[in-house]
Amino acid sequence: MDRNIFQEEHRIFRSAFQSFIKKDVLPHYDKWEEKRIVPREFWLQMGSQGYLCPQLEEKYGGMGADFRYNIIINEELAKVAMGTLGVPLHNDIIAPYLQMYCNEAQKRQWLPKCASGKAILxxxxxxxxxxxxxxxxxxxxxxxxxxxxxxxxxxxxxxxxxxxxxxxxxxxxxxxxxxxxxxxxxxxxxxxxxxxxxxxxxxxxxxxxxxxxxxxxxxxxxxxxxxxxxxEGFKYMMKKLPHERLVVAVGCQAAAEEMLKETLEFTRVRSAFGKPIQEFQHTRFKLAEIATEIELGRVFVDRLIDRVIQGEDITVEGAMAKWWVSDMANRVAYDCLQLHGGYGYMEEYKIARWYRDIRVATIYAGSNEIMKEVIGRSLQ
Ligand SMILES: Cc1cc2nc3c(=O)[nH]c(=O)nc-3n(C[C@H](O)[C@H](O)[C@H](O)COP(=O)(O)OP(=O)(O)OC[C@H]3O[C@@H](n4cnc5c(N)ncnc54)[C@H](O)[C@@H]3O)c2cc1C
Missing domain, CATH: 2.40.110.10 (Butyryl-CoA Dehydrogenase, subunit A, domain 2)
Incomplete structure (x- = not known):
């Protein structure tokens, strides 16, 4: 789908960030997973390239970038390395609290370190x-x-x-x-x-x-x-949580799209009964269902990104996106793994990792049941 929320400068930024991931994340990612931690050097590298808190004003070490740059970082990491999702947490969820509620002295003390990677949040x-x-x-x-x-x-x-x-x-x-x-x-x-x-x-x-x-x-x-x-802390959290929920939906949507891509390729090359498994009607129907759900999610998520950029309140719709997209991404993970057969259960296939990684998205940032409470209350 052509995504009209982005402009040429965003596409250039995405392409540069993809190159960064290829060079500085992918070769090390298995080791990080094994060691159960993303090393500090990664944060410092991200900071030195302008990928941490790009939204901050230049005087605090940022680029004064619009929300779409954060979205790009979130999406590209979710596509290939969900274990680095501490970055969107840092960039898009916690730093905005400091930006919005800290006084000038606190901002000057902390925000430049958030942008450089010297202070992980x-x-x-x-x-x-x-x-x-x-x-x-x-x-x-x-x-x-x-x-x-x-x-x-x-x-x-x-x-x-x-x-x-x-x-x-x-x-x-x-x-x-x-x-x-x-x-x-x-x-x-x-x-x-x-x-x-x-x-x-x-x-x-x-x-x-x-x-x-x-x-x-x-x-x-x-x-x-x-x-x-x-x-006032509770009030601040209630104000910021809708944004956090959209951030989760953005990551889940990008991961779901990537899972489909991977599965399309697998079902194209994997054969059974003398033909690619993509040619079985069941496989085609399943892929059609997955692609349709993903398309629906994409339209909704991009609409909400646009609304956030316009400064609109998305308390209810953010909760809708969080529960629906994280549920959808879990369905996609389940179905895509199934279409991989036994290979899907093997660590060397990316779908196995996604299947494990995506599970938590229905729980954190407010469980999906709580999201339905938020939506339900708004309907009364
Ligand atoms: C990997 C991971 C990372 C996390 N990161 C952070 C973090 O950085 N910072 C942080 O503060 N927290 C973090 N959390 C915590 C997360 O936000 C909570 O786990 C989540 O809010 C649910 O709380 P709980 O685990 O106590 O479950 P509970 O609140 O005990 O819920 C248990 C079950 O009951 C359901 N339930 C509870 N209340 C209701 C209700 N009113 N109606 C219907 N159903 C209900 C829930 O939906 C859930 O299914 C993280 C959790 C995980 C697993």
Missing amino acids: AIAMTEPGAGSDLQSIKTTAIKDGDSYVLNGQKTFISNGISADLVLVACKTDPKAQPGYRGISLIMVERDTPGFIRGRQLDKIGMHSQDTAELFFEECRVPAANLVGTEG
């Missing part, structure tokens, strides 16, 4: 006892003179091992009712005493994307690390 909302129900978080940050003292535990934190700066959702007023009123966002820097990284979690997919538990034990941070206004 993570966001820590989820706790062992609170995932979907974010209001119930228990981590506290109690003001003490010029500091906040944090106590609590977070889990499933992407970039949790690599991160230099973690945006922590915590209760600055644990007694506030309803619970969301007492939530604030506080930045915690690597090596702050009392900030302890727990286990790197062993996931079924996205192996090179590090995911960790984090602990805060009498962790004292300067009060100046508060992002925005005390008690």
